[in-house]
Amino acid sequence: xxxxxxxxxxxxxxxxxxxxxxxxxxxxxxxxxxxxxxxxxxxxxxxxxxxxxxxxxxxxxxxxxxxxxxxxxxxxxxxxxxxxxxxxxxxxxxxxxxxxxxxxxxxxxxxxxxxxxxxxxxxxxxxxxxxxxxxxxxxxxxxxxxxxxxxxxxxxxxxxxxxxxxxxxxxxxxxxxxxxxxxxxxxxxxxxxxxxxxxxxxxxxxxxxxxxxxxxxxxxxxxxxxxxxxxxxxxxxxxxxxxxxxxxxxxxxxxxxxxxxxxxxxxxxxxxxxxxxxxxxxxxxxxxxxxxxxxxxxxxxxxxxxxxxxxxxxxxxxxxxxxxxxxxxxxxxxxxxxxxxxxxxxxxxxxxxxxxxxxxxxxxxxxxxxxxxxxxxxxxxxxxxxxxxxxxxxxxxxxxxxxxxxxxxxxxxxxxxxxxxxxxxxxx
Numbered sequence: 001x002x003x004x005x006x007x008x009x010x011x012x013x014x015x016x017x018x019x020x021x022x023x024x025x026x027x028x029x030x031x032x033x034x035x036x037x038x039x040x041x042x043x044x045x046x047x048x049x050x051x052x053x054x055x056x057x058x059x060x061x062x063x064x065x066x067x068x069x070x071x072x073x074x075x076x077x078x079x080x081x082x083x084x085x086x087x088x089x090x091x092x093x094x095x096x097x098x099x100x101x102x103x104x105x106x107x108x109x110x111x112x113x114x115x116x117x118x119x120x121x122x123x124x125x126x127x128x129x130x131x132x133x134x135x136x137x138x139x140x141x142x143x144x145x146x147x148x149x150x151x152x153x154x155x156x157x158x159x160x161x162x163x164x165x166x167x168x169x170x171x172x173x174x175x176x177x178x179x180x181x182x183x184x185x186x187x188x189x190x191x192x193x194x195x196x197x198x199x200x201x202x203x204x205x206x207x208x209x210x211x212x213x214x215x216x217x218x219x220x221x222x223x224x225x226x227x228x229x230x231x232x233x234x235x236x237x238x239x240x241x242x243x244x245x246x247x248x249x250x251x252x253x254x255x256x257x258x259x260x261x262x263x264x265x266x267x268x269x270x271x272x273x274x275x276x277x278x279x280x281x282x283x284x285x286x287x288x289x290x291x292x293x294x295x296x297x298x299x300x301x302x303x304x305x306x307x308x309x310x311x312x313x314x315x316x317x318x319x320x321x322x323x324x325x326x327x328x329x330x331x332x333x334x335x336x337x338x339x340x341x342x343x344x345x346x347x348x349x350x351x352x353x354x355x356x357x358x359x360x361x362x363x364x365x366x367x368x369x370x371x372x373x374x375x376x377x378x379x380x381x382x383x384x385x386x387x388x389x390x391x392x393x394x395x396x397x398x399x400x401x402x403x404x405x406x407x408x409x410x411x412x413x414x415x416x417x418x419x420x421x422x423x424x425x426x427x428x
Contacts, residue, residue: 004054004055004090004154004155005055005152005153005154005155006055006058006059006062006152006153006154007062007098007150007151007152007153008058008062008063008064008150008151008153009062009063009064009148009149009150009151010044010064010065010087010116010117010148010149010150010151011044011063011064011065011066011117011146011147011148012041012042012043012044012066012117012118012119012120012146012147012148013041013042013043013065013066013067013068013069013082013119013120013146014041014068014069014119014120014143014144014145014146015038015039015040015041015068015069015119015120015121015122015123015143015144015145015146015377016037016038016039016040016041016068016069016070016071016072016079016122016123016143017038017071017072017122017123017140017141017142017143018035018036018037018038018071018072018122018123018124018125018126018128018140018141018142018143019035019036019037019038019071019072019073019074019077019125019126019140020033020035020125020126020138020139020140021033021034021035021036021073021074021075021125021126022034022074022136023075030135032127032130032135032136033125033126033127033129033130033136033137034074034075034076034125034127035072035073035074035076035125035126035127035140036072036073036074036075036076036077036078036079036125036127037072037078037079037122037123037124037125037128038069038070038071038072038078038079038122038123038124038125038141038143039069039070039071039072039078039079039080039081039082039122040069040081040082040119040120040121040122041066041067041068041069041081041082041119041120041121041122041143041144041146042066042067042068042069042081042082042083042084042085042119042146043066043084043085043115043117043118043119043146044064044065044066044084044085044087044115044116044117045084045085045086045087045113045114045115045116046087046089046093046095046105046107046113046114046116046153047086047087047088047089047107047111047112047113048089048090048091048092048093048107048108048109048110048111048112048113049088049089049090049091049110049111050091050110052088052089052090052091053090053155054090054155055089055090055093055153055154055155058087058089058153064085064087064117065085066082066083066084066085066117066119066146067082067083067085068082068143068146069081069082069119069120069122069143070082071143072122072123072125072140076125076127078122078125079122081119081122082119084115084119086113089107089153089155090155091107091108091109091110091112091158092107092108092155092156092157092158092236093106093107093153093154093155093156094106094107094153094154094155094156095107095114095116095151095152095153096151096152096153096154097149097150097151097152098149098150098151098152099152100152104116104151108158108236116149116151117146117147117148117149118146118147119146119147120143120144120145120146120147121143121144122143122144123140123141123142123143123144123377124140124141125140126138126139126140129388137384138382138384139379139382139384139385139388140379140385141377141378141379142376142377142378142379143377144373144376144377145376154232156232156233156235156236157195157197157211157233157236158209158236159197159209159210159211159233159236159237160208160209160210160237160238160239160327161200161208161209161210161211161237161238161239161240161241161323161327162210162211162213162233162234162237162239162240162241163175163210163211163212163213163240163241163243164213164234164240164241164242164243164261164265165242165243165244165245165257165261166245166252166257166260166261167214168245168249168250169243169244169245169257169282170243170245170282170283170310170311171212171213171243172196172212173310173311174212174241174243174280174282174308174310174316175196175198175210175212176198177310177311177313177316178198178200178210178316178320179198179199179200179201179210195211195212195213195214195233196211196212197209197210197211197212198210198212200320200323200324202320202321202324206324208323208324208327211233211237213231213233213234231264231265231268231269234265234272234275235269235271235272237275238275238276238327238330238331239275239276239277239278239323239326239327239330240272240275240276240277240278241277241278241279241280241319241323242258242261242262242277242278242279242280243280243282243310244257244258244279244280244281244282244296245257245282245283246281246282246283246284246289246292246293246296246307247283247286247288247289247292248288248289248291248292249283249288254281254292254296255295255296255299258279276326276330278304278306278319278322278323278326279300279303279304279305279306280305280306280308280319281293281296281297281305281306281307281308282308282309282310283309283310283311284307284308284309284314284315285309285311285312285314293307306318306319306322353368353369353370353396354368355367355368355371355396355397355398355401356368357398357401357402357404357405358405359405359406359407362408362410362411362412363411363412363414364402364405364407364411364412364413364414364422365414365415366398366401366402366413366414366415368396368398370396371393371396371398371415372415372416374389374392374393374396375389375415375416375418376416380418399424402422407422408422409422409423409424410422410423
């Protein structure tokens with residue numbers, strides 16, 4: 001079971017209905033409308049939480065629904081709004097529209113949150129609709145339904161440095177040698193089936209997060225050997241340490257291994273080839289390594305490499321210190337570029353929504369977020385509410401758009417799941 005991927009269905013709570021109520025007290029014969037507003041529905045919110053590493057909870061509870069808002073009441077009493085449903089996910093969770101590559105949020109910081117299904121707003125009570133010509137409004141708005149959608153979640157590790165290399169290259173041993181991590185280690189391929197994280201401490205205030213990415217094989221970019229599940233964890237890293245078994249265990253060729261891994265990285269994401277890479281020639285303590293070491297060093301003659309033994313610790317401190325120095329330099333460059341960027345200017349003014357009208361013969365379809373909301377919040381069993389709905393459509397420009405599209409008296413007009421017979425003289 002893949003515990004760092006999940007498909008979930010989320011639904012915001014419905015807003016409470018507005019109340020139709022009138023003030024009725026002794027000696028006050030014309031008390032007027034006093035219906036309160038409905039409360040807002042709760043939203044479904046994803047929140048990046050420290051200490052979580054998998055999406056296992058959501059695999060068993062894939063339906064996440066927020067509560068509805070309370071209905072409005074008489075005496076101008078508003079219904080209570082529902083609390084948001086906060087769903088905790090691991091740091092590094094990427095949120096996508098299900099069955100799509102569209103990313104809608106990347107929760108890569110502790111406490112970062114994102115509303116994935118907004119709750120509906122509460123309907124207004126009849127106290128809002130009184131006017132000099134409309135003294136006794138027997139109409140109120142229904143609560144707006146909450147948003148609902150299906151999402152795909154996946155966790156990408158947040159690590160400064162990633163260890164890459166073929167199975168049995170010694171990555172897990174290196175991780176356990178340099179940090180307090182305790183990965184499973186054995187002498188067979190794919191010992192590590194999930195990424196492991198460890199903190200490498202260079203000094204009291206100098207450390208970085210190191211990830212052991214499970215062994216890659218030929219065709220990993222296309223999904224072979226769980227390649228896709230492993231490779232995505234590398235995307236966030238700032239440095240890669242390429243671990244090579246220089247002893248040529250299992251009859252492998254160290255140089256071919258190096259080239260093959262880089263090929264897989266490039267085929268998966270060309271940006272990974274530009275990620276700074278340190279080369280660690282591992283298992284130099286084994287006698288078999290001496291048969292290949294000079295050839296490998298010759299191949300890397302124009303490049304700095306580190307001869308190490310993850311098992312004995314030989315050369316590991318130098319490798320980690322060099323990694324920290326490079327990481328420190330990269331972080332400073334990132335901060336420098338960040339400070340030079342101009343702040344984004346956000347235009348607070350909202351453009352008027354464009355209403356779309358399409359038709360097939362005498363059936364007209366009206367699309368628009370506000371038009372749909374108005375329909376969903378209308379009680380079509382109430383004649384006054386229907387008149388008010390028509391006036392809203394007229395104010396929004398929907399009636400004018402229908403006329404331009406050629407609507408005629410008696411034609412069918414559809415908004416969302418609601419169908420109406422067009423009548424231009426709807427008391428509007």
